[in-house]
Amino acid sequence: METDVLVVGAGPTGLALGIDLARRGVAALVVERAEALFPGSRGKGLQPRTMEVFDDLGVLDAIRTAGGLYPVGMLWQDGRRTGEYRMFDAVEPSEDAPYTEPWMVPQWRTQQILRARLEELGGKVAFGREVVGLDQDEGGVRARFASGEVVTARYAVAADGGRSTVRRLLGIGMTGEAVDPYPTLVADVRISGLDRDNWHIFPPGGAGDDYLAICPLPGTEDFQLVARFPEATAPDLSLEGVRKVVAARSHLAPESVTELRWASDFRPRAALADRFRSGRVFLAGDAAHVHSPAGGQGLNTSVQDAYNLGWKLGAVLRDGADAALLGSYDEERRPVAADMLGLSTRVHRGETRRGEATRQLGLGYRDSPLTRETRTHPGPLRAGDRAPDARVAGIRLFDAFRGPHWTLLALGDVEAPEPDGRTRLVRGPAPGTYGPGLYLVRPDGYVGWAGDTPAGLPDYLARFGRR
Structure with a gap:
């Protein structure tokens, strides 16, 4: 068998990644060692930022109905x-x-909803597929299953949990401590x-x-x-x-x-993988970071790993972006996971309350190599920050963001270039949460580039294979 991306593990991480890749037209195979989806309620808390992600992935209505x-x-x-x-x-x-506010849904039900959305988009989960061997070269990844089957993929993602077989096969260490x-x-x-x-x-x-x-x-x-x-x-x-x-x-x-x-x-323990990538193989979810459940951060950080990686794999595999873009996954997500691990541990030990930080709305990538802030006098919303919702000229921004595209916001009296076929343009007065300027919103809902004029914008977009 051959595929573009092999996703090992059909938990929330693997299913969310499968959805994101499917809607981008990327051929992906999600495999699961067990014969069925995980049956327990364990990761039952969905933070507000994850609800925004689920809005974009097309499962929010079902999640709200179920919880x-x-x-x-x-x-x-x-x-x-x-x-x-x-x-x-x-x-x-x-x-x-x-x-x-956090939304409670049993994990087994969240996974059912994600699987149904994956299948709606033409994807599927192959159950009873246990990875026992893995090797890679410059051309791709070869995974061998216990049954003797072999799958060849251009990239692979380990979403197979805290005891990740793929992480072990890659020889990536995990540093951690007992929380309790x-x-x-x-x-x-x-x-x-x-x-x-x-x-x-x-x-x-x-x-x-x-x-x-x-x-x-x-x-x-x-x-x-x-x-x-x-x-x-x-x-x-x-x-x-x-x-x-x-x-x-x-x-x-x-x-x-x-x-x-x-x-x-x-x-309960807290542990972080020494790195989130080895060649053509990426770690996501519990395979990359293990949390105490007290802070309600584990499943949410995991789904957002998938959301960060999905659009980048799509850009490389479908839009012609340079494969160097994939290096930003480790650079962006590992610091976030480390911060969330610390937060989970402090909540577990009673050193802090569940509050603004646990909602994950303040997470961002200001220090990312993908972030460009070119304005002379930036306001409170800067490149790298989460793009908040608002109404601009009668359009709800979260509606404009929804889908596997970039969005260019031209707010206030600013010049804006005509968008290409993968960028949606929204023009109108500047909401107070934004202020005037040009804001290019990434497919995962973060401001990638901000400017007073379009100068530099075409060069920035060229990095992502905009053809």
């Missing part, structure tokens, strides 16, 4: 409600940021005796016990159960094991847990 806002935490002690806990401060949506030495059980259960309006939190109640949290999962009849254990304990992942934990740490009877749908255990 809901985070419920208010309800603290329990000895069978009594003792207080409320809000995980996030409420932030009102605004014109520049229409999504401001205590093992944690996470399970999807059906349970009676608790309302679905609250996230039920049972603080430690005795020697050897630790917390228990039971959260209703929107759009389902399930709850996600999380329990932490003493360091030397191995969590029992059976139905009876989960029932014992619930009975010991709450006022509920063991039989309140009526069904165990999925369970896993882990020790």
